[in-house]
Structure formats: C-alpha cells, structure tokens
Amino acid sequence: MSPVFNTLALSCILCFSTVCLVLTDLAAATYACTNLTATLGTKNVLESGAQYSITANGTWSLFNSLDQPTCIVYPASTAHVQTAMTAIYETGSKYAVIAGGHSGMVGYNSITNGVLISFEMMQNVSYDASLDLVTVQPGVHWGNAINYLQSFGVAVLGGRAADVGTGLLLGGGISFLAPEYGWSADSLKEADVVLVDGSLITATATNQYHDLFRALKGGVNRFGIVTRYVLYPVHTGTAADKNWYSGLIVVVPGSLSAAVSNASAAFVRENIDPKASMMVIMNTLNLTAPDANIAYLFYHGASLPESIFGAFFSLPSTFRSLSPLSYADIAAIVDGSARGNGQQFGAAAFLGDEATFLEGYNHLVNFTTHYESQFAASFMVISPVPRSQWTVGKARGGNAIGDHECGHDFYPLYAAGVLAVLDDVSAGFDLLLSQVQTNSGLPLFINECDVSQNVFSTYPGYSTLKRTYAKYDPTRFVFLPSFVPLLTLYSSFSVRNTVGPVGL
Numbered sequence: 014m015s016p017v018f019n020t021l022a023l024s025c026i027l028c029f030s031t032v033c034l035v036l037t038d039l040a041a042a043t044y045a046c047t048n049l050t051a052t053l054g055t056k057n058v059l060e061s062g063a064q065y066s067i068t069a070n071g072t073w074s075l076f077n078s079l080d081q082p083t084c085i086v087y088p089a090s091t092a093h094v095q096t097a098m099t100a101i102y103e104t105g106s107k108y109a110v111i112a113g114g115h116s117g118m119v120g121y122n123s124i125t126n127g128v129l130i131s132f133e134m135m136q137n138v139s140y141d142a143s144l145d146l147v148t149v150q151p152g153v154h155w156g157n158a159i160n161y162l163q164s165f166g167v168a169v170l171g172g173r174a175a176d177v178g179t180g181l182l183l184g185g186g187i188s189f190l191a192p193e194y195g196w197s198a199d200s201l202k203e204a205d206v207v208l209v210d211g212s213l214i215t216a217t218a219t220n221q222y223h224d225l226f227r228a229l230k231g232g233v234n235r236f237g238i239v240t241r242y243v244l245y246p247v248h249t250g251t252a253a254d255k256n257w258y259s260g261l262i263v264v265v266p267g268s269l270s271a272a273v274s275n276a277s278a279a280f281v282r283e284n285i286d287p288k289a290s291m292m293v294i295m296n297t298l299n300l301t302a303p304d305a306n307i308a309y310l311f312y313h314g315a316s317l318p319e320s321i322f323g324a325f326f327s328l329p330s331t332f333r334s335l336s337p338l339s340y341a342d343i344a345a346i347v348d349g350s351a352r353g354n355g356q357q358f359g360a361a362a363f364l365g366d367e368a369t370f371l372e373g374y375n376h377l378v379n380f381t382t383h384y385e386s387q388f389a390a391s392f393m394v395i396s397p398v399p400r401s402q403w404t405v406g407k408a409r410g411g412n413a414i415g416d417h418e419c420g421h422d423f424y425p426l427y428a429a430g431v432l433a434v435l436d437d438v439s440a441g442f443d444l445l446l447s448q449v450q451t452n453s454g455l456p457l458f459i460n461e462c463d464v465s466q467n468v469f470s471t472y473p474g475y476s477t478l479k480r481t482y483a484k485y486d487p488t489r490f491v492f493l494p495s496f497v498p499l500l501t502l503y504s505s506f507s508v509r510n511t512v513g514p515v516g517l
C-alpha cells in the first residue's frame with residue numbers, strides 16, 4: 014500500500030499559496046477523520062465536545078494545547094491503532110501521538126489540521142509473576158503503574174515524576190533507579206509496534222526486528238507507534254518495605270546556588286556506587302525564593318552514606334525530609350501534573366568540573382533574567398548518568414542513545430498568558446544552547462531537549478539509526494511534507510508526524 018496524494022491536494026498545490034497548503038492539510042485530515050468515524054465509531058473518534066477539549070487542552074505545556082486536531086482517535090486496542098494509521102497513511106494526513114502529554118518539545122504531541130491519537134483508553138498494567146514480566150499499555154502514567162505494582166513487590170523503571178507517561182521509555186528514561194538498573198528503555202523486553210502503513214510487528218532484542226527494537230529506545234515517535242510494552246520489573250518490595258533512604262529534600266536559598274552546583278559536580282565526578290542517585294533542581298529566575306534549589310537524594314540502603322552525600326548535608330537548608338521509604342513512596346514525591354503554562358525544554362550533555370556546571374547555570378540565569386517578563390520560572394535540572402546506567406542495557410539489546418555522562422536540562426516556564434515564544438526569546442534560547450557545554454561525542458538526552466537540537470545526530474549509532482528508519486518507513490511517510498512535489502520548497506515547513514527532531 015502506498016500513500017494517496019489525492020487530486021484535491023494537487024489542485025491546491027497549483028495555487029502556490031500558504032492558504033492552499035493549510036486547506037490541503039485540513040482536507041486530508043478531514044478525509045481521514047470521516048473514514049475513521051465510519052470505521053471506529055463516535056465513541057473512539059471525536060471532532061469536538063467535552064472529552065475532545067480535555068484531551069486537546071490537556072498537554073503539560075500550554076504551547077502544545079494551542080494546536081487543535083481535526084479529530085482525536087481514542088484507540089481501545091492495537092487493532093484500532095492499525096485502523097487509524099492505515100487511514101492516515103492512505104489519505105496522507107498529518108498526525109500526532111500523545112501518551113502522558115509531558116513533552117516539552119513544542120508541537121511534539123499535538124497537531125492542527127491532522128489526526129491526534131490519544132491513549133487515554135489504553136491504561137492497563139498487569140504483572141505476570143510466573144514470567145516475572147510487566148505489561149503496560151501506552152496510556153499509563155508511571156505513578157499509577159508503580160502504585161498498582163507495589164502490592165506484588167515490583168516496580169517498573171519509569172521516571173521521577175508520577176504524572177509523566179510512557180513516551181518517556183521511547184526517549185530513554187531516567188529514574189532514581191537508573192544508576193543501578195539502567196535506562197528505563199532498557200527494561201523493555203518486547204514491544205508491539207504499528208508501523209506507518211498500519212502493519213503490526215512485535216520487536217524483541219533477538220527476533221528479526223531487533224534493529225527496530227533498538228531504534229525505539231531513543232528514537233521516540235519516529236519509528237512507529239508502540240501499543241504494548243513488556244517490561245522487566247525491578248523487585249523493589251511492597252509499600253511496607255522501606256528499602257531506600259531517600260525521599261529527602263534539601264532546600265537552600267538561591268544565594269547558595271554555587272555551592273549546590275559544586276556539590277552536584279562533585280557527586281557526578283566521584284560517585285561510583287550505583288545504589289546512589291540524585292537530582293538537583295535549581296530555579297534560575299526566582300533566586301530569592303525559599304525553594305530556589307532542591308536536591309533529591311536517594312540511596313538503596315539503610316542510610317545516605319556521608320562519603321557520597323556529605324557535600325549536600327553540609328549545605329544550609331530551610332527544609333529537610335530524610336527517612337527510610339518504599340519505592341512507591343519515592344515515586345509519589347514529585348507529582349509533575351501542573352498545567353497551564355507554556356514550557357520549553359533544552360539540554361546539554363557533558364563531562365565537567367565544578368566550573369563547567371556553574372558556567373551552565375550562569376548562562377541560564379543570564380538568559381532568564383534578560384527575558385524576565387516572559388517567564389514565571391526557569392529551572393536547571395542536573396541528572397547524572399553514571400557508567401553503570403548504560404552498561405546494564407547492553408545485555409538487553411542496547412539502545413539508540415549510547416554513552417552519556419551528565420545532563421544540564423533547562424525548563425523555562427513561561428508566564429501565564431504567554432502563548433508563543435517571541436522571536437527574540439527564541440534567538441536567546443538558541444544562543445543559550447550554543448553557550449552551554451556539550452562535550453563533543455556525548456549524546457543528548459532527547460526527553461529533555463528542544464526541537465531545534467538535532468538529537469539523533471548526537472547518537473553514536475546515528476548512521477545505523479538512519480538505515481533502520483529507511484527500512485521501516487521506506488516512503489519516508491513520517492518526514493515528508495504533505496505535498497511531495499513541493500518538497501524542496503516546503504521541507505522545513507512541516508513533517509507529517511508533527512514536528513520534532515529530523516535528520517533520519
């Protein structure tokens with residue numbers, strides 16, 4: 014089967030105007046939506062109404078809620094996703110996929126004049142004790158999965174915020190368990206994947222689709238739509254098993270930001286114990302806020318070793334909460350469900366000393382204070398990725414990401430009422446990304462990156478990734494602008510699967 018670039022599209026192309034282009038995208042989407050409503054019914058396909066509005070406006074970043082899809086498909090099964098992709102492929106409609114909705118890439122999980130596939134009706138989690146495997150549908154949020162699984166004494170490797178969804182797996186995924194048990198993506202044993210033409214395959218580390226299996230782990234939405242994840246769990250214990258000393262929060266004022274940054278740098282450089290983990294969040298705009306700096310410290314054991322966490326302990330704090338906790342307790346500490354502001358991610362990956370960390374922090378402070386009126390807050394998050402994290406996954410088929418040492422992630426949170434990133438601010442953000450230290454050879458962590466960062470090209474297996482993409486999407490359906498004959502004119506105008514990293 015091949016995409017039909019119908020005569021309606023061609024007649025619009027003859028107009029050679031932007032208006033025609035928009036109409037043509039809309040026409041293709043309308044055609045797909047009409048087809049899907051007839052096939053799947055009005056329970057699974059909505060073009061308006063309360064539920065439509067909740068989904069379309071429910072993205073974590075307000076910027077993505079500004080897109081309003083022509084229709085939203087709510088698949089209840091893999092077969093429904095196949096039906097949806099078949100219709101999208103045949104009509105040449107643009108489309109987007111949303112799971113937990115937490116992407117900070119503008120336009121990555123939303124679409125205008127296209128079909129949005131939302132996984133709200135696919136939220137099952139199950140545990141098979143005899144196989145010791147967890148099966149997760151793509152609409153699940155990690156907090157719910159971990160709550161459900163704790164009665165079996167197991168957990169999945171999600172993220173560090175309860176509300177985040179399964180898209181995290183496809184970008185790699187960092188949890189507090191990552192140093193000991195690897196990237197969240199590396200807990201994948203098997204995935205059902207609907208390819209762009211609607212065909213279904215099951216990929217594992219060892220079957221004929223092992224190349225796709227590897228590409229999914231870092232390739233996010235570019236290789237197909239995952240409708241079932243089979244995951245290796247971690248035996249974390251039940252809610253009664255307080256196996257971690259953690260959940261603690263150290264809060265220090267912004268005047269101590271340099272000290273916080275230095276403590277983080279020392280942890281990243283010196284810690285080799287995979288049972289130890291941490292995440293530091295520094296607010297780079299509201300420096301005098303009482304919670305300007307927060308350090309989340311985490312240890313798989315009965316206490317936080319002074320030898321690892323001592324630099325954090327010595328920081329003056331305004332609030333501390335340190336105690337033995339279960340993994341379910343820890344997974345509930347960061348909720349991350351707040352909505353209503355435009356958000357933007359950006360990230361750097363680097364190896365560095367204290368000065369490197371501080372330099373990144375200062376660049377972000379300069380950026381946010383320069384455009385202060387645009388922002389409600391802005392955060393720098395420090396996430397160490399120790400060697401142990403990426404070695405674990407090698408035994409399970411590896412991933413597309415490869416080596417990585419530490420990330421500075423940036424989260425500018427735009428002020429209420431800011432509905433778009435001004436050109437000036439966008440230029441400032443580009444400058445910031447060019448200023449922060451990204452050591453050559455280190456891959457970027459796509460879950461935290463901006464759309465402008467050419468993430469795939471930073472992966473060590475970039476050329477393999479391109480070959481895998483060509484194999485599973487031979488017509489380049491995901492990337493082609495809707496109007497093939499005008500590819501050269503409009504190749505940067507849009508790609509069919511929303512926006513996002515290109516380069517495949």
Ligand SMILES: Cc1cc2nc3c(=O)[nH]c(=O)nc-3n(C[C@H](O)[C@H](O)[C@H](O)COP(=O)(O)OP(=O)(O)OC[C@H]3O[C@@H](n4cnc5c(N)ncnc54)[C@H](O)[C@@H]3O)c2cc1C
Pocket residue numbers: 073109110111112113114115116117121122151171172173174176177178179180181182183184185186187188233234235237238239240349350460461
């Ligand atoms: C508050 C907050 C906390 C975070 N904490 C962490 C953290 O601790 N660790 C970490 O690793 N990351 C973290 N992230 C980043 C997060 O992992 C990414 O934003 C991730 O993409 C979110 O996945 P999602 O399903 O919630 O989002 P979505 O926006 O729904 O999906 C993200 C991308 O994946 C695609 N996608 C989703 N499901 C599928 C599917 N089934 N098939 C194909 N494509 C699909 C979507 O189209 C989209 O492009 C955090 C983000 C936020 C906002």
